[in-house]
Amino acid sequence: MTQEIRLRFAPSPTGYFHVGGARTALYNWLIAKQQGGSFILRIDDTDEQRNRQEWTDGIISALAWLEIDFDEGPYFQSRRKDRYFQKARELYEKGLAYYCNCTRDEIDERAKLRGGPPGYDGFCRDRALTPEPGFALRFKVPPGETVVNDVVRGTVTFANSTIEDFVLLKGNGAALYVLANFVDDVDLNISHVIRAEEHLPTTPKAVLLYEALGVDSPIFAHLPVLVNEKRVKLSKRRDRVAVEDFRDQGFLPEAMVNYLALLGWSPGDDVEFLDREEMIELFDLTKVSKSPAFFDVVKMKHFNKHYIASLTLDDFVNRCLRFLEANSWWSGDGIQTANFRAIAPYVQERIALLSEVVEMVDFLFVDPAQLSLEAYILSEADLEALSRFLVKVEAEEDFARDVLEGHFRSLGEELGLVLRKLQAPIRLSLTGRKVGPPLFVAMEILGKERSLDRIRNAIATGH
RNA sequence: GGCCCCAUCGUCUAGAGGCCCAGGACAUCACCCUCUCAAGGUGGAGACACGGGUUCGAAUCCCGUUGGGGCUGCCA
Numbered sequence: 001m002t003q004e005i006r007l008r009f010a011p012s013p014t015g016y017f018h019v020g021g022a023r024t025a026l027y028n029w030l031i032a033k034q035q036g037g038s039f040i041l042r043i044d045d046t047d048e049q050r051n052r053q054e055w056t057d058g059i060i061s062a063l064a065w066l067e068i069d070f071d072e073g074p075y076f077q078s079r080r081k082d083r084y085f086q087k088a089r090e091l092y093e094k095g096l097a098y099y100c101n102c103t104r105d106e107i108d109e110r111a112k113l114r115g116g117p118p119g120y121d122g123f124c125r126d127r128a129l130t131p132e133p134g135f136a137l138r139f140k141v142p143p144g145e146t147v148v149n150d151v152v153r154g155t156v157t158f159a160n161s162t163i164e165d166f167v168l169l170k171g172n173g174a175a176l177y178v179l180a181n182f183v184d185d186v187d188l189n190i191s192h193v194i195r196a197e198e199h200l201p202t203t204p205k206a207v208l209l210y211e212a213l214g215v216d217s218p219i220f221a222h223l224p225v226l227v228n229e230k231r232v233k234l235s236k237r238r239d240r241v242a243v244e245d246f247r248d249q250g251f252l253p254e255a256m257v258n259y260l261a262l263l264g265w266s267p268g269d270d271v272e273f274l275d276r277e278e279m280i281e282l283f284d285l286t287k288v289s290k291s292p293a294f295f296d297v298v299k300m301k302h303f304n305k306h307y308i309a310s311l312t313l314d315d316f317v318n319r320c321l322r323f324l325e326a327n328s329w330w331s332g333d334g335i336q337t338a339n340f341r342a343i344a345p346y347v348q349e350r351i352a353l354l355s356e357v358v359e360m361v362d363f364l365f366v367d368p369a370q371l372s373l374e375a376y377i378l379s380e381a382d383l384e385a386l387s388r389f390l391v392k393v394e395a396e397e398d399f400a401r402d403v404l405e406g407h408f409r410s411l412g413e414e415l416g417l418v419l420r421k422l423q424a425p426i427r428l429s430l431t432g433r434k435v436g437p438p439l440f441v442a443m444e445i446l447g448k449e450r451s452l453d454r455i456r457n458a459i460a461t462g463h
Numbered sequence: 464g465g466c467c468c469c470a471u472c473g474u475c476u477a478g479a480g481g482c483c484c485a486g487g488a489c490a491u492c493a494c495c496c497u498c499u500c501a502a503g504g505u506g507g508a509g510a511c512a513c514g515g516g517u518u519c520g521a522a523u524c525c526c527g528u529u530g531g532g533g534c535u536g537c538c539a
Contacts, residue, residue, distance in 0.1 A: 012539045047538055104537080117465045119535075136537050153468070162466050170537040177539050201467060201534040224469080224532095231531065259475095262488095266476055270487040289476080291469050292532060299475065299489045309502085350501045360500095408498070423498035435500040 005037025007192045009070075010181070012044040013055035016242035017062040019295055020196060020226040020234055023260040027223065028194045029068045030261070030283040040188060041073035046180045048078065062243040066253045067276075075188070077180050084175030087183045087213075088137050088168050096212045097168055099135040100124035120164040137169035139208065146204040146211075151221040151285045158204040166205050178202055182209045185218060194221045194285070198233070221285050224264050227292045234295060241295070250323060250354025252311075255304040263293045273306060305352040316348045317341050320357045327358055339364050342445050346437035360436055364445065368432025368454065376434070377463050382425035385415060389426060390455050399448040401440040408440065429458030 009025040011017070032039035041063070045051040060074065077084075091097040102123055111118045120138070129135060141163050148156045168179045175183070185193065185206075200222045210217045226234045234241050246256060258274055266289075267274065267282040274282070308316065317340065324340065340361060347360045378386070392407040393399070408426070412419050427439055430451060436442065443451050 010539090014539075044539060050538075100537090117535085119465085138537095156467070158466075164535090167537050172537080174537085176537070181539090196533095197468070198533055199539085202539090204467095222468085227532080229474095233533070262475070264475090268477060270477070272475095272488055289469095293476090294474060296474055296489075302489055305501090346501095352501090405498075412498090419498050421498095427499060433499090437500085439498055 003191050004189060005032065005035040005191050006040060006189055007032045007037060007194065008040040008042050008073075008185070008188060008190050010042040010044045010184075010195075011059055012047065012050075013052060013059060014047070014050045015055060015236040016244060017055075017059045018234065018236055018241040019243060019246070019256075019260065020241070021059075022062065022066060022068075022243050022256070023226065023263055024195055024223060025063060025068050026066070026257060026260055027221075027265075027283070027285075027288075028192070029070075030280055031192060031194065031285065032071075033280045034283060037191070038071040039069070040075070040190075041070040042075045042184060042188070043073075043077065044177070044180070045076055045078045046175055046177060048174075051078070058244065062247075065247055066243070066257055068257075072188075075184070077175075077184065080180070080184065081173075081175065083187065084180050084183050085169070085173060088175065088179060091139065091168065091209075091212065092131070092137060094212075095140075097137050097139050098125060098127075098165075099129040099131055100138045100165075100167075101129060101132075101135045120166075122165050125165065133173075134171040136167045136171050138165040139168050139205070139212075141165050141208060146207050148200070148203045148207055148220060149217075150200070150203075151219060152224075152288045152290060153200070153222060156200070156203075160204075160208075163204055163208070178205045178209070182206050186210075186213075186215055190218050192219045192221065194223065197222045197225050221288070224289055224292045226263060226295045229294065231292065231294070233292075246300075248355075250351075250356065251300065251304050252307045252319070252354070255307040256300065258307070259300040259303045263295065264289050273303075301352045308351060308354070309349055311348065313341070313344060313348070317344050320344070320347075320354055323354050323357050324361075327362075336365065339445055343437055343441060346441055350437070359433070363431035363433065363436070363442070368428075368430070376428055378425055378428070378458065383459055383462070385411070385417070385422060386425050386429060386455055386459050388415070390452065390459070393448075394452060396448075399444060399451070401438075401444045404440040404443050425458075426455070428463075429455050 007028040009028050011021050029039045031037070041060075043056055043059070045056070056074070063070070088097065092099075100123070102120070107120050108118065110121055110123065114121065124138070125140060141160050144160050146158045146160055146163070148158070150156055166178060167176050169175060203220060203222070207217055228234055228239045236242070243256075247253075254275075257276075261274065261279050261283070262272065265283065265287060268287075311319070317337070320340070343361055343364065347357055351357060351360060389407065389411055392411060393404060396403060396407065408422065409419070412422050415422070423439055424434065427434065427436065430439070430443060430446065446454075
């Protein structure tokens with residue numbers, strides 16, 4: 001009989017959704033799509049102390065933004081407590097688990113006396129304690145060794161003597177991660193468990209549970225962790241890793257997904273840009289790298305620039321709107337969409353983040369004199385050039401980019417100035433910035449009246 | 464400390480014994496193009512951690528060393 005393909009992403013809602021989680025979700029999703037299976041979202045909220053509804057909502061909306069859709073769920077572990085208890089009970093009744101009333105202090109104390117490694121020593125194994133409030137249920141780890149077959153890492157063998165009798169049920173009767181995970185994966189008929197490498201050390205415990213209850217293990221794949229510039233695991237506390245933040249900075253979801261796909265996997269053939277279909281077709285767990293990967297925002301920006309440049313104009317304009325509207329300083333009559341649209345193609349090929357659109361086009365909606373963006377004083381020569389440019393364009397009826405550029409070039413010849421020098425004061429007076437979209441496009445869109453006003457104002461004030 | 468994982472340019476990686484005095488991408492440097500910026504073009508610098516094996520031949524296989532990481536909770 002052929003096993004159904006079912007994968008799950010099981011984050012615990014204890015903070016902002018971070019990029020490592022996004023990559024894990026993506027890899028699971030890719031395999032599900034590729035194999036015609038199901039992708040399931042499960043919220044691992046067994047630790048009620050640390051969970052909050054908003055984190056769960058954040059995960060769901062971030063996944064939606066990345067277009068990583070799930071076929072089932074979300075399931076919540078917090079709603080399945082009875083089921084975990086039931087399984088735990090079964091283990092207990094079969095003599096595969098036992099109750100324990102040791103406190104942490106007692107365990108540590110004995111470990112210290114023993115002089116060996118810290119950890120539980122099986123003190124209550126043969127005490128035949130009966131269930132009682134406050135007593136934890138521990139799994140009786142059998143002798144021998146436990147093998148984890150991992151698609152990424154191959155065969156990993158653990159001596160059972162190094163695995164302590166781990167806790168299944170807390171003293172308050174609540175299930176712990178290993179148990180809850182195991183029960184859910186079995187109940188949901190999960191075929192592949194793809195998760196971060198930090199879970200590898202607990203995997204033999206899960207395998208022991210599968211073996212104890214005579215259930216087939218799923219296929220395991222442990223992905224290399226994502227690290228920061230200091231090469232330590234990305235942490236929500238230390239590092240800026242929230243998917244929401246990247247969205248707000250103006251990363252495109254398609255760029256982020258593409259970049260994330262390549263952190264730990266490569267299709268070979270020197271290919272880097274891949275759309276969804278190509279990823280689904282080419283993705284291969286056996287080719288996932290084993291070593292940690294540095295999450296490099298700079299490279300992700302390069303991907304973003306590429307994806308921004310390949311957007312259709314309509315799409316680009318639409319995606320920019322929310323960044324433009326976020327700026328209160330030009331609320332009121334707001335953004336003249338037609339003006340923005342006219343300059344958008346020139347902005348589109350220049351920015352790497354959507355949020356950068358603001359500094360590229362603000363001059364269209366606000367007078368540069370109000371902004372005083374760049375500290376710059378016009379020199380005598382600048383003022384002279386501006387005045388002469390003003391004279392030329394004042395007389396011009398046809399305020400078109402090519403015409404304006406013609407005047408600009410002839411002025412350059414008259415003054416014997418290189419054009420890169422000559423453009424600077426004009427750009428400053430018109431836009432208040434040193435860099436921006438092509439000058440004469442900007443000027444055409446601003447129109448004759450506003451352009452001349454700005455140049456005159458610059459001449460009058462000297463900046 | 465114990466257990467486990469990992470090791471190719473600064474970074475992400477290609478490389479499954481000869482195609483590799485190691486290829487691509489980002490970043491970086493130089494030059495060209497250019498009204499700024501960006502893009503584009505050309506070129507440069509830049510890596511198989513180390514030591515032993517195995518083999519006619521090793522980045523690729525084995526062992527060790529070193530280095531890094533993960534886990535070590537009645538967290539997930």
